[in-house]
Amino acid sequence: MAHAVSDPFGQGPLPWLRGSETYFDDTGQVVPWYVDLAQPGSTNTTAIPSPRTSGPRTADDVHRQIKGFTSTGAAAPGEAIDFHITVDPPQQFSVDIYRIGHYGGDGASKITTSPRLSGIVQPAPLSVDRTVSCHHWWQSWRLQIPSFWNVGAYVAVLTTADGHRSHVPFTVRDNRPADLLLLLPDITWQAYNLYPEDGHTGASLYHAWDEEGRLLGESEAAITVSFDRPYAGAGLPLHVGHAYDFIRWAERYGYDLAYADARDLHAGRVDPTRYRGLVFPGHDEYWSANMRRTTELAREHGTSLVFLSANTMYWQVELGPSASGVPDRLLTCRKRRGPGKAALWREIDRPEQQLMGIQYAGRVPEPHPMVVRNADHWLWEATGAHEGDEIEGLVAGEADRYFPRTALPDHEDRILLAHSPYRDGDKVRRHQETSLYRAPSGSLVFASGTFAWSPALDRPGHVDPRIQRATANLLDRICKRD
Numbered sequence: 001m002a003h004a005v006s007d008p009f010g011q012g013p014l015p016w017l018r019g020s021e022t023y024f025d026d027t028g029q030v031v032p033w034y035v036d037l038a039q040p041g042s043t044n045t046t047a048i049p050s051p052r053t054s055g056p057r058t059a060d061d062v063h064r065q066i067k068g069f070t071s072t073g074a075a076a077p078g079e080a081i082d083f084h085i086t087v088d089p090p091q092q093f094s095v096d097i098y099r100i101g102h103y104g105g106d107g108a109s110k111i112t113t114s115p116r117l118s119g120i121v122q123p124a125p126l127s128v129d130r131t132v133s134c135h136h137w138w139q140s141w142r143l144q145i146p147s148f149w150n151v152g153a154y155v156a157v158l159t160t161a162d163g164h165r166s167h168v169p170f171t172v173r174d175n176r177p178a179d180l181l182l183l184l185p186d187i188t189w190q191a192y193n194l195y196p197e198d199g200h201t202g203a204s205l206y207h208a209w210d211e212e213g214r215l216l217g218e219s220e221a222a223i224t225v226s227f228d229r230p231y232a233g234a235g236l237p238l239h240v241g242h243a244y245d246f247i248r249w250a251e252r253y254g255y256d257l258a259y260a261d262a263r264d265l266h267a268g269r270v271d272p273t274r275y276r277g278l279v280f281p282g283h284d285e286y287w288s289a290n291m292r293r294t295t296e297l298a299r300e301h302g303t304s305l306v307f308l309s310a311n312t313m314y315w316q317v318e319l320g321p322s323a324s325g326v327p328d329r330l331l332t333c334r335k336r337r338g339p340g341k342a343a344l345w346r347e348i349d350r351p352e353q354q355l356m357g358i359q360y361a362g363r364v365p366e367p368h369p370m371v372v373r374n375a376d377h378w379l380w381e382a383t384g385a386h387e388g389d390e391i392e393g394l395v396a397g398e399a400d401r402y403f404p405r406t407a408l409p410d411h412e413d414r415i416l417l418a419h420s421p422y423r424d425g426d427k428v429r430r431h432q433e434t435s436l437y438r439a440p441s442g443s444l445v446f447a448s449g450t451f452a453w454s455p456a457l458d459r460p461g462h463v464d465p466r467i468q469r470a471t472a473n474l475l476d477r478i479c480k481r482d
Contacts, residue, residue, distance in 0.1 A: 007283075008367065008396050009455045009462065012241035014155075015098075015107045056165040058234045061196035064088050065164035066119065067230040068156070069134065071326070073186050074171035074261045077147045081170055084228075085140035087119025087160060095141060096157040099150065100244050102252035102458075107244070111149065117141055119160065125196055125229060130203040130221065131330070132195065135228035135322055145172060151259045153184060153247055155236070167235035171261050177274040178258035179479040180306075182247065185284040187262040187291075187317065189237030190227055190331055197232040205286075205333055224332040228322060242282030242309060242454040249457035249468065250279075255475060263328050266290045266319055272298030277444075277478040279306045281454055283398075286333060287313040287345070296355060304444040304478040308453045308471075310398040310432075311360040313352045316343050351406045356447040357414065357435035358400040368422035370394030370432070370450065374415055379436060379473050383466040391464055395420045397451025399432035409445070411437040418449070436474075446474055 059065040068085035075081050087093055095114040103109045122137040143156075149172055156168040171184055191205045199213040203222035207215055231237050250257055264270050266288045272278060278298055284307070292313065299305055315333050322329035335343050345352055352359040369390035372380060376387075385391070402416060414437035421431045435447045456467035 007239050007241070008451065009241060009459060011236055012244055012455075012459050013107045014236075056159060056163050059158075059164045059166040061198045061202065061232055064121075064196070065162075066093055066158045066160045066166045067195075067235065068140065068158055068166065068168045069228065069230045070156075070168055070170050071139075071228075072170075073227065073263055074173045074259075075145055076174050077145050077149050077151075077172065079145055081143045081145065082139050083141045083143065083156065083168065084122070084134065084137040085117075085119065085158060086122035086134075086137065088121045090118075090120050091161045092116045093119045093158060093160045095143075096159065097143065098155045098157060100153040100155065100247050102248045107248055108155070111154075114141055114143075125201060127201055127203075129223070130208050131224045131226055132201060132203055132222075133226040133228045133322075134230070135226070135324065135329070151257075153182075153243065153259060158235070165234075166230070168230070169236060169240060171259055173258070173260045173264065173269075175271070175274070176258065179256040179276045180250070180279050180475065181258045181260060181270065181272075181275040181277070182243070182250075182279050182281060183265055183270075183284075184243055184259070184261050185239075185280065185282050186227075186237075187266070187288070187319075187331060188284050188286045189231070189240065190225055191286045191315075191317075191333065192238045193225065193229070193231050195229050195232040202232065205331075205335070218335065219337070223334055223337065224320075224330050226322070227329045227331070239283040241459070242451070245454040245458045246279070246281035246308060249471075250475075252458070253472065255479070262287075262291060263319065265294055267328055268294070270294060272303045273301055275303055276480065277304040277306055277475070279308065280312060281308050283309045283451065284312045285314045286317045286331070287315070288317050288319055292345075292350075292355070299355070299439050299443050299445060300441050302441040302443050305355075305446070306474065306478070307356055307445075307447040309448065310400045310450050312356060312400075312447070313345060314360050316345050316348070346406070351403070353403055353406045354409050355445070356400070357409060357411075357437045357445055358402050358433055358447050358449050359406065361399050361401040361430060361432065362424050364396055364399050364422050364432070364450075365425050366423075367393040367396040367452065368420060368432075370418045370434070370452075371420040372417070373419045374417055377415055377417060377436075378477070379417055379470050380466075381473055383469040383473075385466050385470075391456075391466060393462070394452045394456060394464065394467065395422050395432045395450050399430070400435075400447060400449035401431055401433040402435065409437065410440050412440060412442075413438050444474070444478060
């Protein structure tokens with residue numbers, strides 16, 4: 001995957017395999033859903049195809065065996081989500097809907113399956129000034145969300161009859177009060193989306209291709225990207241697993257969660273007064289002015305803020321309507337190109353540190369230990385962590401720190417809970433920090449300062465009980481649990 005930054009943790013466990021399911025075919029016989037097509041040169045074209053033994057194959061952006069997107073990122077029970085799907089070659093396909101959660105360790109549960117659907121080859125993506133859009137694709141299926149469905153992070157698993165598979169994430173939200181509101185960073189996911197990753201058409205805010213198929217850098221990438229297109233590759237966004245890690249852990253321990261997307265925060269569909277805390281569980285780099293304004297108002301109202309990744313709120317972006325007038329379908333970030341204000345928040349005299357207490361410092365090429373500081377603080381209580389202890393691999397991907405020459409937010413008290421040296425790509429010694437402060441309203445604002453915090457909650461091979469307990473200490477205090 002030709003992305004601007006790698007995710008050292010990958011996407012995590014994806015517990016959906018349909019190889020055990022069977023269906024009645026046209027002859028009335030029971031056959032597996034995944035089958036091998038008749039082999040080239042075979043004279044037996046009428047026999048029941050033999051079951052696949054290798055499992056489903058991931059669709060790609062060159063052949064577009066099956067790819068899709070939704071016309072809206074989030075919807076409430078009682079509303080509908082429309083899917084736009086291309087299938088090449090044309091054949092039947094189905095859509096399995098999974099909800100992300102703990103589910104006894106499975107990580108997700110299948111909620112429903114579509115009927116068998118007839119797939120068509122949709123038109124090629126349109127591209128204008130590096131903005132790629134599939135808004136002209138026909139609707140393939142409408143999911144009517146029942147009123148009894150739980151809110152949450154969902155994934156549609158698209159599967160063709162010949163065993164190709166792709167994914168489409170979406171969110172089911174509502175407006176009920178809850179202890180914690182989880183905000184899925186769909187704006188940042190789209191900024192990194194290079195669909196179609198085919199060597200000539202696709203573009204993200206980081207990359208594009210030239211006429212000879214060479215990957216171009218940020219200076220020649222897209223300025224505007226569209227939500228009306230699938231995600232590249234397997235159809236799951238880069239960094240999506242970090243949000244899923246937090247969800248599995250938080251639902252396992254019974255936290256009262258509501259769900260929304262970053263675009264809901266932007267569009268004013270989030271009322272922070274309904275929640276004790278807002279949780280930003282994954283890489284959340286691209287923020288609009290509306291997102292920041294609502295989050296600052298939440299803090300001033302007394303709603304706590306929990307930032308579990310690094311490099312949050314780095315770029316300022318704008319959201320605009322599609323050509324047909326559907327709001328918030330185009331994402332624009334000029335970065336340092338063209339007229340107008342700089343796109344970095346810190347370059348328009350509104351550094352991220354004024355909200356989070358720390359801000360982005362740089363990439364971390366190799367994982368380093370997190371070094372515990374102020375171990376007598378209540379966040380580290382009952383974790384077993386002592387002053388100077390090293391938590392292996394907890395500084396990874398990207399890192400934040402406190403910038404002494406940058407203004408801090410108004411606060412009643414403030415503390416740094418980790419101070420961790422690491423080497424950057426030029427082997428220069430730098431450091432990461434984890435921050436917590438209490439705003440005058442009484443709200444707590446926590447920033448982990450690393451990509452590795454959420455994976456340490458529930459990612460196989462990365463779980464750390466000290467981080468689990470520290471996170472529970474934080475959330476229990478925000479939720480006012482005993």
